[in-house]
Amino acid sequence: xxxxxxxxxxxxxxxxxxxxxxxxxxxxxxxxxxxxxxxxxxxxxxxxxxxxxxxxxxxxxxxxxxxxxxxxxxxxxxxxxxxxxxxxxxxxxxxxxxxxxxxxxxxxxxxxxxxxxxxxxxxxxxxxxxxxxxxxxxxxxxxxxxxxxxxxxxxxxxxxxxxxxxxxxxxxxxxxxxxxxxxxxxxxxxxxxxxxxxxxxxxxxxxxxxxxxxxxxxxxxxxxxxxxxxxxxxxxxxxxxxxxxxxxxxxxxxxxxxxxxxxxxxxxxxxxxxxxxxxxxxxxxxxxxxxxxxxxxxxxxxxxxxxxxxxxxxxxxxxxxxxxxxxxxxxxxxxxxxxxxxxxxxxxxxxxxxxxxxxxxxxxx
Numbered sequence: 001x002x003x004x005x006x007x008x009x010x011x012x013x014x015x016x017x018x019x020x021x022x023x024x025x026x027x028x029x030x031x032x033x034x035x036x037x038x039x040x041x042x043x044x045x046x047x048x049x050x051x052x053x054x055x056x057x058x059x060x061x062x063x064x065x066x067x068x069x070x071x072x073x074x075x076x077x078x079x080x081x082x083x084x085x086x087x088x089x090x091x092x093x094x095x096x097x098x099x100x101x102x103x104x105x106x107x108x109x110x111x112x113x114x115x116x117x118x119x120x121x122x123x124x125x126x127x128x129x130x131x132x133x134x135x136x137x138x139x140x141x142x143x144x145x146x147x148x149x150x151x152x153x154x155x156x157x158x159x160x161x162x163x164x165x166x167x168x169x170x171x172x173x174x175x176x177x178x179x180x181x182x183x184x185x186x187x188x189x190x191x192x193x194x195x196x197x198x199x200x201x202x203x204x205x206x207x208x209x210x211x212x213x214x215x216x217x218x219x220x221x222x223x224x225x226x227x228x229x230x231x232x233x234x235x236x237x238x239x240x241x242x243x244x245x246x247x248x249x250x251x252x253x254x255x256x257x258x259x260x261x262x263x264x265x266x267x268x269x270x271x272x273x274x275x276x277x278x279x280x281x282x283x284x285x286x287x288x289x290x291x292x293x294x295x296x297x298x299x300x301x302x303x304x305x306x307x308x309x310x311x312x313x314x315x316x317x318x319x320x321x322x323x324x325x326x327x328x329x330x331x332x333x334x335x336x337x338x339x340x341x342x343x344x345x346x347x348x349x350x351x352x353x354x355x356x357x358x359x360x361x362x363x364x365x
Contacts, residue, residue, distance in 0.1 A: 004055045004060045006156070006230075007060050008151070008154070009063050009151075009152055010149065011088075012150075013045050013118035013121065013147030013149070014043040015069045016122045016145045016147070017042075017080035018144050019039050019073045020039075020126055021139045022035050022074075022076075023035060034127040034137065035126075036075060037075070037076075038123050039070050039143075040073075040079065041120050041122055042121040042144070044067060045065065046115065047090055048113065050089040050090065050091070050111070051091075053090060056090065056091065059088075059090075067084065067085060068083035069144075070123050077126075083120060087114075090108060092108065093157050093237070094154055095107050097153045097155070099152065099153050105152070117150060117152065119148050124143045127141050158196055158237070161209040161210050162238055163234070163241050164211060164213045164244060165242065166245065166246075166263065167217065169246065171317045172244050175323065179201050179324075179326075180199030181199065182197055182198065184213060195231070196215075197213045201327050203328055209330065214232065214234055217232075232267070232271070235274060240277065240279075242279075243260065245284065246285050247297050247301065257301055257304035280312065281307060281310060282313045283298055283315070285317075286316050287316040287318070298312070
């Protein structure tokens with residue numbers, strides 16, 4: 001299934017039905033009183049988080065959704081039927097914002113969480129509400145109110161504990177395959193990962209955590225180079241970042257130090273809050289470096305990026321060396337870090353996620 005994590009839609013609640021002006025005209029009551037009923041209320045539009053939905057692809061191709069209108073009132077004090085509510089199912093982790101105000105309206109981060117986004121219009125009043133001692137034959141009635149309409153922006157942000165950062169071909173997908181049952185595509189060319197992948201890492205029968213792998217970042221990603229930064233939002237809920245570094249790149253002219261600094265720079269341009277998360281360096285593909293040169297290269301790298309003394313790990317994702325020890329350390333760290341919900345609550349500017357630039361190529365419905 002094609003992975004879609006952004007969509008823009010228009011939702012409209014149902015209009016209220018109209019009240020009517022009517023009078024009783026029974027066989028033995030030719031001049032009966034008013035009996036016009038009220039119109040029914042319009043249906044509401046709800047969104048609900050559903051763990052059985054994985055992407056927003058449905059909302060990319062169907063852009064308009066409308067709840068049912070309330071029916072009009074009838075004679076003999078008959079009230080109109082209420083319109084049916086419309087419930088739209090979205091993946092867990094979907095954030096919904098108003099396009100016009102850029103206000104975040106709902107964060108559906110728990111399975112089954114439901115939110116009312118558009119309220120149906122109230123039904124109009126029939127003339128039975130206007131009778132009085134001085135107005136025996138009221139002919140007044142009111143029309144139903146229109147339902148709310150909203151243009152909404154949907155953005156899926158995956159729920160994961162650990163996020164993977166790094167250049168294309170640094171070995172992020174290979175690492176995910178080594179420590180979980182996930183099977184992202186792995187090949188010997190850049191950008192084999194075209195959309196995020198999740199993997200569950202089980203460190204004990206009753207202990208596990210989730211890792212998110214996103215497409216690699218390159219210099220200029222904030223300006224759209226490569227796949228840009230559109231997938232970085234999937235790391236917003238993570239509690240810890242793993243920066244995968246390839247110290248043995250196939251290109252002899254590559255500069256691992258400069259490339260790693262560029263990744264951090266692109267991260268800071270996108271969201272300083274995300275860049276401030278705990279970040280561990282993971283040196284991958286060490287099996288391609290002679291054993292006597294490994295520590296010297298690692299020390300030179302740490303000096304070059306100014307990370308001497310920072311947490312760093314040595315692995316070979318293709319052979320699995322060091323991966324188990326790393327996952328155990330991750331589990332221990334996650335047990336002490338705040339939960340994803342607490343991390344999300346401390347976000348400094350929720351509306352910054354919804355940059356208009358992200359949707360420049362997606363016209364309004």
